Amino acid sequence: MEELFDLPIQTKQRNVSSKPFHGYLNHNLYQSFGIDEANLAEKVKDFTQQLWPDHGNQKISETMHVFSKYLLELDVMVRRMILESFGIEKYIDEHLNFTKYLFRMMKYSPPPDNDGDDEETKLGLRSHSDKNIITILHQYQVDALEIKTKDEKWFKVEPSQHSFIIMVGDSLCAFLNGRLSSPYHRVRMTAKKTRYSTALFSVPKTGVIIDSPEELMDEEHPRMFKPFEYNNYRDFFNTEAGRIAQSTLHAFCAL
Ligand SMILES: O=C(O)CCC(=O)C(=O)O
Numbered sequence: 488m489e490e491l492f493d494l495p496i497q498t499k500q501r502n503v504s505s506k507p508f509h510g511y512l513n514h515n516l517y518q519s520f521g522i523d524e525a526n527l528a529e530k531v532k533d534f535t536q537q538l539w540p541d542h543g544n545q546k547i548s549e550t551m552h553v554f555s556k557y558l559l560e561l562d563v564m565v566r567r568m569i570l571e572s573f574g575i576e577k578y579i580d581e582h583l584n585f586t587k588y589l590f591r592m593m594k595y596s597p598p599p600d601n602d603g604d605d606e607e608t609k610l611g612l613r614s615h616s617d618k619n620i621i622t623i624l625h626q627y628q629v630d631a632l633e634i635k636t637k638d639e640k641w642f643k644v645e646p647s648q649h650s651f652i653i654m655v656g657d658s659l660c661a662f663l664n665g666r667l668s669s670p671y672h673r674v675r676m677t678a679k680k681t682r683y684s685t686a687l688f689s690v691p692k693t694g695v696i697i698d699s700p701e702e703l704m705d706e707e708h709p710r711m712f713k714p715f716e717y718n719n720y721r722d723f724f725n726t727e728a729g730r731i732a733q734s735t736l737h738a739f740c741a742l
C-alpha cells in the first residue's frame with residue numbers, strides 16, 4: 488500500500504470510475520483507491536496496468552487479487568451464517584448471487600501538528616453508515632475506527648493485527664427488516680501516525696431489488712422499509728437531501 492500511495496497524484500488519479508465512491512478519492516487526511524469486481528483477476532490487472540503502464544506490477548496485482556478472494560470467502564461465510572441464524576436458509580443462494588465486490592485501500596495521514604483540540608481536522612472519515620450489504624475491514628497497526636452504539640456513544644475499535652471487522656450495511660439492515668442495524672462509524676485520527684486500512688464491500692448488483700422476506704415480518708415486526716433498487720439508494724445518498732438526512736435509509740424508504 489505504501490508503494491501504491493507513494494505514486495504521484497497524477498498517476499493515482501488514473502484510477503477513475505463513472506460510479507460514485509468507486510475510483511481514487513482524496514480529501515483532507517483521506518485517500519483511497521477502488522477496484523470494482525476485485526475478485527476477478529482481470530479487473531485487478533486493469534487497475535495495476537493503469538498505475539504502472541510499463542509492467543503492470545504483477546506482484547501487487549496478485550497480492551490484491553488473492554487477498555480479495557479470501558475476503559470474498561469470508562463474506563460468503565458470514566452472510567450464510569446470518570441468514571441461517573434468522574431461519575431464512577432458502578434465500579441464501581439468491582442472496583449470495585445478487586452481489587458484486589468492491590475492494591478499497593485507504594490511507595489516512597496524521598492530522599496537522601497545530602490542530603489543537605479541533606475535532607474536525609482529526610476526522611479522516613465522517614460519521615456514516617455503509618450503504619452496501621456487508622463490509623470487511625482491516626486496519627493496519629494504527630487504531631482510529633470508531634463505532635456509534637445504539638445509545639449514541641462512540642467507542643474505539645481496537646482489533647488485533649490478525650482480525651477483521653465485519654460491518655453490517657444499510658442494504659443488509661433493510662433486507663433483514665431491521666433485525667441487524669447498520670452502525671454509524673467514523674475514522675478519527677488521534678495519533679500522529681499514518682494509518683492504512685482495507686475494505687471489501689459486498690454490493691448489490693444493478694437492478695436487484697432489496698426486499699425483506701415475508702418470514703421476517705409479523706405483528707411484532709411489521710415491514711420497516713419499502714423495497715428499493717440499490718443504485719437508486721446510493722444516488723439518493725449523493726444528493727443534498729440524502730447527505731443531510733439523519734439516517735439515509737429512513738429518509739429514503741422508511742414506512
Ligand atoms: O478505514 C476504515 O477503517 C473505515 C473505512 C470506512 O468506513 C469506509 O470506507 O466506509
Ligand SMILES: [Fe+2]
Pocket residue numbers: 615616617622672
Ligand atoms: Fe464505512
